[in-house]
Amino acid sequence: MHTAVKTAFSIATATGLLLVVSMGQAWAHAHPVQQTPAPDTTISAPGAVTIVYTEPIEAALSSLNVLDAQGKQVNTAKAHVTDSNHKSLEVALPKLSSGHYKVQWAVVADDGHRSHGSYTFAVK
Template sequence: MSYSKLEGAGWRKRVAMPLLCTAALLVAQSAFAHVFPSKQEPGAGTTVSAPAQVKITFDGPLEPAFSTLDVTDATGKPVTMGKANIDAKQPDVISVPLAALAAGHYTVHWVAVASDGHRTHGDYSFDVK
């Protein structure tokens, strides 16, 4: 094998390894950039006594200015009493107080913006007995 071919193979290895490492880091960063619920109170699909609030704990800190939490009844009417709150001491928890809920079906809609700006959202429902 000639010297130029060996040099070419070494060059490919020197370039390929850093590129692969960079790609792996970018994939890992994007996977951790979004926040998702780790606990919901009341839980999805549950039947509960009328709760005073809905509280969702996420797997990372939230951006308070852009994260929201809304609850509606079966007709789509909001049943929240004020805006959602993210406590500075628990930046991964968002909660919203509720009006006195009658028996029925309720839907929770959340928007979570991570501290790095990545947005996720979702819905779930629960029933009040």
């Protein structure tokens, strides 16, 4: 019985340690917490796209681009960090016509972890 308790304790400890380590790795990547315009919305033409991330990002290693329905990039400006804590990335936009647009982002967090994604919005 004593060996069974030791085995159960060892398994529980290993499982808990694995959970804590995997959670730390997931938190190390920068992920969007706020997107303007928001995903899947229809709005008047925005002057910029802004994404706020969970972690500080390296602006020089990150990108934020907006594509039209044909896949052509519509922004000519380069994305830049807009806040002192380096969690907000923004790109200026020209006047957009009515239609659907795709936002593509790729960021590198200060700790070196890379993440990327995309979403769409529409202009009335």
